[in-house]
Amino acid sequence: MDGEELTEQETALYDRQIRVWGADAQRRLSKAHILVCGMKGTIAEFCKNIVLAGIGSLTLVDDRVVTEEALSANFLIPLDENVYAGKTLAELCCDSLKDFNPMVRVSVEKGDLSSFGGEFYSKFDVVVVSCCSFTTKKLINEKCRKLSKRIAFYSVDCRDSCGEIFVDLQLHTYSKKKLEETIECQLQYSSFEEAISVPWKILPRKVSKLYFALRVIERFEEAEGRNPGEVSIADLPSVLKLKKELCDEHSLNESHIPDALLERLVSSTREFPPVCAILGGILGQEVIKGISGKGDPLKNFFFFDAMDGKGLIEDISNSAGS
Amino acid sequence: MASQQQFSAIKGAKVLMVGAGGIGCELLKTLALSGFQDIHIIDMDTIEVSNLNRQFLFRQSHVGLSKARVARDAVLRFRPQISITPYHANVKDSNFNVDFFKQFNVVLNGLDNLDARRHVNRLCLAADVPLVESGTTGFLGQVTVHIKGKTECYECQPKPAPKTYPVCTITSTPTKFVHCIVWAKDLLFAKLFGDKNQENDLNVRSSDASSSSNHVEDVFERRNDEDIEQYGRRVYDHVFGYNIEVALSNEETWKNRNRPKPIYSRDVLDNELTRQNGNMDKNCSTNCPSSVSAMAALGMKNPQDIWGLMENSRIFLEALKLFFSKREEEIGNLTFDKDDQLAVEFVTAAANIRAASFGIPLHSLFEAKGIAGNIVHAVATTNAVIAGLIVIEAIKVLQNDTKNYRMTYCVEHPARKMLLMPVEPFEPNKSCYVCSETPLLLEINTHRAKLRDFVDKIVKATLGMNLPLIMHGSALLYEVGDDLDEAMVANYAANLEKVLSELPSPVTGGTMLTVEDLQQEFSCNINIKHREEFDEEKEPDGMVLSGWAPPPTVEGANKTIDNAGSTSEALPVEAEKSEEIETAPGKKRKLIEVSKNDGTSNAEEIKKNEKLQVLDDDDDDDLVILDGGDLGFSPSKKKCQW
Numbered sequence: 012m013d014g015e016e017l018t019e020q021e022t023a024l025y026d027r028q029i030r031v032w033g034a035d036a037q038r039r040l041s042k043a044h045i046l047v048c049g050m051k052g053t054i055a056e057f058c059k060n061i062v063l064a065g066i067g068s069l070t071l072v073d074d075r076v077v078t079e080e081a082l083s084a085n086f087l088i089p090l091d092e093n094v095y096a097g098k099t100l101a102e103l104c105c106d107s108l109k110d111f112n113p114m115v116r117v118s119v120e121k122g123d124l125s126s127f128g129g130e131f132y133s134k135f136d137v138v139v140v141s142c143c144s145f146t147t148k149k150l151i152n153e154k155c156r157k158l159s160k161r162i163a164f165y166s167v168d169c170r171d172s173c174g175e176i177f178v179d180l181q182l183h184t185y186s187k188k189k190l191e192e193t194i195e196c197q198l199q200y201s202s203f204e205e206a207i208s209v210p211w212k213i214l215p216r217k218v219s220k221l222y223f224a225l226r227v228i229e230r231f232e233e234a235e236g237r238n239p240g241e242v243s244i245a246d247l248p249s250v251l252k253l254k255k256e257l258c259d260e261h262s263l264n265e266s267h268i269p270d271a272l273l274e275r276l277v278s279s280t281r282e283f284p285p286v287c288a289i290l291g292g293i294l295g296q297e298v299i300k301g302i303s304g305k306g307d308p309l310k311n312f313f314f315f316d317a318m319d320g321k322g323l324i325e326d327i328s329n330s331a332g333s
Numbered sequence: 334m335a336s337q338q339q340f341s342a343i344k345g346a347k348v349l350m351v352g353a354g355g356i357g358c359e360l361l362k363t364l365a366l367s368g369f370q371d372i373h374i375i376d377m378d379t380i381e382v383s384n385l386n387r388q389f390l391f392r393q394s395h396v397g398l399s400k401a402r403v404a405r406d407a408v409l410r411f412r413p414q415i416s417i418t419p420y421h422a423n424v425k426d427s428n429f430n431v432d433f434f435k436q437f438n439v440v441l442n443g444l445d446n447l448d449a450r451r452h453v454n455r456l457c458l459a460a461d462v463p464l465v466e467s468g469t470t471g472f473l474g475q476v477t478v479h480i481k482g483k484t485e486c487y488e489c490q491p492k493p494a495p496k497t498y499p500v501c502t503i504t505s506t507p508t509k510f511v512h513c514i515v516w517a518k519d520l521l522f523a524k525l526f527g528d529k530n531q532e533n534d535l536n537v538r539s540s541d542a543s544s545s546s547n548h549v550e551d552v553f554e555r556r557n558d559e560d561i562e563q564y565g566r567r568v569y570d571h572v573f574g575y576n577i578e579v580a581l582s583n584e585e586t587w588k589n590r591n592r593p594k595p596i597y598s599r600d601v602l603d604n605e606l607t608r609q610n611g612n613m614d615k616n617c618s619t620n621c622p623s624s625v626s627a628m629a630a631l632g633m634k635n636p637q638d639i640w641g642l643m644e645n646s647r648i649f650l651e652a653l654k655l656f657f658s659k660r661e662e663e664i665g666n667l668t669f670d671k672d673d674q675l676a677v678e679f680v681t682a683a684a685n686i687r688a689a690s691f692g693i694p695l696h697s698l699f700e701a702k703g704i705a706g707n708i709v710h711a712v713a714t715t716n717a718v719i720a721g722l723i724v725i726e727a728i729k730v731l732q733n734d735t736k737n738y739r740m741t742y743c744v745e746h747p748a749r750k751m752l753l754m755p756v757e758p759f760e761p762n763k764s765c766y767v768c769s770e771t772p773l774l775l776e777i778n779t780h781r782a783k784l785r786d787f788v789d790k791i792v793k794a795t796l797g798m799n800l801p802l803i804m805h806g807s808a809l810l811y812e813v814g815d816d817l818d819e820a821m822v823a824n825y826a827a828n829l830e831k832v833l834s835e836l837p838s839p840v841t842g843g844t845m846l847t848v849e850d851l852q853q854e855f856s857c858n859i860n861i862k863h864r865e866e867f868d869e870e871k872e873p874d875g876m877v878l879s880g881w882a883p884p885p886t887v888e889g890a891n892k893t894i895d896n897a898g899s900t901s902e903a904l905p906v907e908a909e910k911s912e913e914i915e916t917a918p919g920k921k922r923k924l925i926e927v928s929k930n931d932g933t934s935n936a937e938e939i940k941k942n943e944k945l946q947v948l949d950d951d952d953d954d955d956l957v958i959l960d961g962g963d964l965g966f967s968p969s970k971k972k973c974q975w
């Protein structure tokens with residue numbers, strides 16, 4: 012980097028983590044600008060982690076107002092109507108996050124994510140979205156990809172006790188230690204659209220069942236014009252029907268998407284706080300890795316299900332990306 | 334999300350959290366969000382600046398306050414209706430006894446040291462309360478479940494002992510920087526600023542050189558009215574110059590080693606320069622001891638710089654001078670503390686000067702502090718993940734969902750695509766001295782070792798007892814407690830100084846001793862075997878305790894984790910972490926261990942160990958057994974109702 016030194020204050024505050032990732036990574040972090048959207052529990056966890064880590068700035072987008080659901084897994088919002096009345100989720104979270112680390116600039120951007128143009132996105136190094144529709148996810152991912160500046164794109168979602176992280180770092184160059192040497196590595200990522208277009212049939216047989224199940228739910232919400240998470244147990248028959256159609260279309264044995272899993276995913280869509288903590292932690296770590304360019308980053312999906320306790324990485328890329 | 338059953342289990346639960354640090358803050362937050370209503374939390378620590386990068390419930394303005402209390406207040410802001418009871422106290426205090434533990438449905442540990450973990454393990458066993466244990470270091474972490482009689486206890490597998498070094502490596506023949514640090518911290522710092530009555534090996538240069546102690550005492554004692562500058566130089570010249578000369582005179586030692594170079598202050602610093610050192614007035618406008626700094630006095634700012642011999646020498650003399658001029662009342666009572674800036678400066682400088690003398694590469698204050706303070710590498714993200722996993726296990730424990738208990742490892746490099754790896758808990762070790770009744774075997778020289786050696790090295794340090802009582806048959810040899818009368822206290826004090834075979838009830842080969850801790854409600858038997866000789870290098874304690882478990886053997890070990898490429902060596906660790914990312918018994922075990930090679934603990938990860946019992950569903954087949962089947966399928970298939 013440009014050899015700027017960390018201040019005394021930074022060295023004291025970040026002492027323990029500099030011992031993990033080094034002073035150079037800490038300097039890169041302090042220059043990174045991150046945009047997040049969808050201020051629910053998982054994103055709250057993620058924001059806490061990267062603000063503590065000492066990124067340069069964090070911009071929050073979420074114009075929704077407080078609802079019981081929005082509070083359920085979000086520790087950034089004080090449970091006090093006098094505090095939260097009349098404010099958006101982004102504003103409330105911003106107030107709390109500012110407090111976590113005075114060295115990080117935290118701010119709010121109003122408006123609809125999909126309406127922002129390339130100029131807006133080019134202000135950031137990292138874009139993280141949560142609870143947004145299939146279409147919006149694809150759209151934002153493409154907007155990031157069209158810019159000449161490389162912007163890392165992540166999405167994260169928690170439904171019940173299950174979660175998914177998607178990562179698109181485009182062409183990512185990084186260093187890692189191999190034995191005693193530091194070596195340079197490169198990875199080519201697929202966009203979200205490219206990744207989910209990979210025919211199911213050619214995926215390895217052991218791919219996480221959550222991958223398929225979440226695609227079914229995503230397609231269902233899209234087809235029905237629902238907001239993300241706007242499903243209930245009453246939708247189960249239609250979801251199961253869609254699952255059958257998709258399996259037929261992809262020539263995939265239906266047993267890869269257990270009905271019981273779909274039932275869990277539609278019957279409760281609230282975030283389960285321990286899973287938010289796990290997803291927010293893993294995602295925080297990945298974003299730090301991506302910014303610092305140190306260590307193997309996750310490519311390109313991560314799944315967690317509290318029921319079996321496994322945190323799995325899956326690489327689902329089109330041929331150009333593999 | 335939560336089933337009705339799960340919801341009521343959470344709501345009705347009374348949980349005890351031990352530790353409000355890195356894992357503790359995350360855990361308290363996640364418990365509160367998950368719907369827990371009655372949480373008790375014990376932590377004796379107060380908040381420090383270096384906590385703020387991950388212990389997110391704390392702010393700059395909280396520095397110096399109780400972690401347990403501040404954590405409670407912070408969580409009540411977003412969950413005001415729940416009950417959180419903080420205890421700013423040591424979990425080893427006697428009021429946290431078995432009855433106290435019995436009131437809880439589950440105990441959750443977010444601790445930072447082996448001692449407290451063992452203590453809590455014993456209380457949970459005695460109170461028969463389930464324990465969920467955790468630890469993190471850097472990107473690695475683990476969560477384990479300990480249920481009396483069902484799964485192994487925390488101590489079923491031996492923990493790697495804290496690294497010790499042969500005395501002569503430290504006093505005479507250092508080869509690594511850590512040896513210089515140990516010398517500077519445990520010998521020189523302790524000698525100059527610590528308890529003068531403590532035994533100190535500073536001048537033990539070889540086995541034949543223990544006679545000159547009279548001369549030596551004089552050197553470290555500041556003479557009446559002696560100029561502080563002069564005193565500092567005298568100490569400097571003695572330890573870095575004279576002592577090295579004396580050591581060099583023993584040709585035998587240096588036959589196969591590089592000869593060290595004596596360093597005298599006059600060769601490094603000219604007299605005038607050091608005279609100017611003492612511009613203390615400008616840095617010490619405040620009288621707060623913690624703000625006294627030799628670096629500040631000398632205008633040095635960056636703790637990541639590696640100072641040369643001259644700078645180290647100036648820091649050495651300046652720090653010594655500041656101790657005597659600004660903190661004189663503490664001299665004689667100081668112990669090294671990694672958060673004591675001046676102490677860290679002194680130890681860094683002394684270690685570096687010694688390193689220079691022995692041709693060992695010098696290190697920055699930042700690095701030296703890490704080594705000297707056994708500083709853990711800690712990041713918020715791992716703690717958050719681990720806290721989530723603890724809550725998931727705790728909920729299973731509350732529902733008595735035995736079949737789904739897991740221990741989970743958080744790894745840095747995925748093994749079998751897994752970053753979070755659940756493993757079925759192990760059964761209790763039938764020969765565990767803590768949770769079974771198997772006696773231990775102690776080899777010791779009963780004609781030479783004193784009862785004090787046995788108490789300090791075995792009963793306290795190895796067995797982790799807090800308030801021990803030692804019996805030989807029905808004869809009490811030793812006990813600790815508030816309610817002893819004077820005669821007994823005197824009697825026990827006299828026993829401590831006796832060699833084992835000369836105790837009122839002699840302890841010899843074949844004797845069985847019973848050692849108990851009444852607070853922990855824990856006792857074990859030790860069979861004594863007399864042995865004449867011990868290897869000074871390999872068995873520096875002069876005694877060997879064995880008998881409860883096979884030594885750890887892990888296949889494919891010794892792969893070093895690179896901590897994101899930043900730290901070439903991991904350091905010995907002792908905070909929210911792991912002496913403890915534990916090791917395995919012979920087979921059927923696992924994947925991470927933190928070993929300690931010469932003070933550098935390399936977290937080791939074993940990838941693709943076929944013996945690893947990772948739970949895998951049956952994805953290999955296209956045929957999937959749906960839940961509800963009453964077949965004996967793997968527990969992971971069995972439905973746990975979230």
Ligand SMILES: [Zn+2]
Nearest residue numbers: 486489765768
């Ligand atoms: Zn045990």
